[in-house]
Amino acid sequence: MTTPVIECRNLQKWYSGVHALKNVNLIIHPGETVGLVGDNGAGKSTLIKILSGVHHQDSGEVMIEGRKVDLRSPKDAMRHGLETIYQYNSMVPTMSIARNLFIGREPLKWSVFGFGLMDQKRMRAESVQAIADVDLHLRSPDALVGELSGGQRQGVAIARAMHFKSKVLILDEPTNHLSVKETDKVIGFVRGLKAQGLTGIFISHNMQHVFQSCDRIVAMARGEIVFDKPTAATSIDEVHALL
């Protein structure tokens, strides 16, 4: 048995009296693409926020590749190889693709206390490469992200995660507010994760999207995991009946 890439043990979280996560145990193996479904308030977002370092659990443990980790900030999570792509898209529309790709992780020519001159040539060259790696073709790394379509933006976000050698990509409702065509593109990206050797967690309200792209379906309700089966062994109706 391989070491799980992520293991959550007895995670608990309260929000001012509301028990948002009740003893959640979840094991995710490397290379898996897991679809996480559930209604609003089921605890999906809370679980994801803990894994991406935005919130911290009140009790329980998160293990990454067998080692216990303490995720106190988004930066911590990224350092451990967990990168999250949000529905609102974690790209700044008023900045170029090259600058967006390296926000917070700019390559520096020289620096003092972590501040210094960016290596813009390298940023351009590497972003062209990273975007080509996800089969996305854009005219120039200097184009503003605001000029891209929603699907292209998610593509750039995924390219960014891959470029920084993330192990796990968490996609938090990446298909919200996208057209059908754009959604297909994003689902294509999710399917492509496996080929790149990445583990994916795909959160969505849309059962169709999850069933089209994931190996395994995990459903949450009222702060607990209520369902966990390989996609091949279940159906949309079975999951729907539970929620």
Added chain:
Amino acid sequence: MKRFLKIYLDKPELAGLALLIVLLAVFQVKSNGVLLSFENVRGVMGLLPEMALVAIGVTILMICGEFDLSVGSVFALMPMSMAVILNSGVPFTAAVLLGLAICAVIGFINGYVTLQFSIPSFITTLGMLFIARSLTIVISGGFPPLLPSDLPTWLFTDYIWQGALFRMSFVWFVGIAVLAAALLSLTNFGNWIRATGGFNEAAASMGIPVKRVKIVCFMLCSVLAGFAGLLQVLRLGSPLPSIGEGLELQAVAAAVIGGTALAGGIGTVFGAIIGTLLIRTIDNGLVLSRVDANWFKFAIGVLTMFAVIANAWMGKMSRKIKVEAHK
């Protein structure tokens, strides 16, 4: 040609530059050639650094997504506190540093209160506008203190050499402008400022310490305003408690005319300078053309509205060109 047009449309500060050239030509004719005469340019260039430094600070803060209305008051408070400190026997260098430290503290308070209590910086700094102005008058005791006559004005406000076009303040201004422009476009911190103002949530999710970035920008803005005030007082030779009134709005107007977006994320130091030059040119040009000086504010108002509408229109046209090129 289209490519050139798109680049042009994407840079609102270039439109400001074009307008500046037109205005210079018009006022040059209307003033019978006085506008661009050596003596007049010399006068205007003495004033320019003071307002431009404030506009640069305000622009950086606006790019970061925040706003500062207290710069006009800080502009007066810094030299006033320096004068009071000087009169208590502290040497000049220490007094200047203390004065700038006071500005940094004010900037910090602006930022801290805004972020800690999640209130709009418009409100926080409106409060600070009154607080800093009041402090200026209180510490002056109603009578502006006298400045010693042996201050090193050669370093700040004297002409670079006898009969030179520029004062030393212009050198400071150019140096600071180059540093500020480099900070914004070449350093990783500049990237963080743009990301924070462009889309706060995205910047935070990428691990940028958005609150700290904003506080640094607030402090930078206040310190630049204070330094600009110091330049003006050294030029005038007396710390009047009323200097800088209305400057905050002119600085915002300069930033906006230069293409800075009120919503944050967009703007350049060069744009702020162009905006300041436009305002100074209109001010000076109206006087030289013997127009009633009370029309000055009217003109600035029209220009501000016009600039924002033109920027929006140019952005739209720029996007259209891109779509056509794709077909």
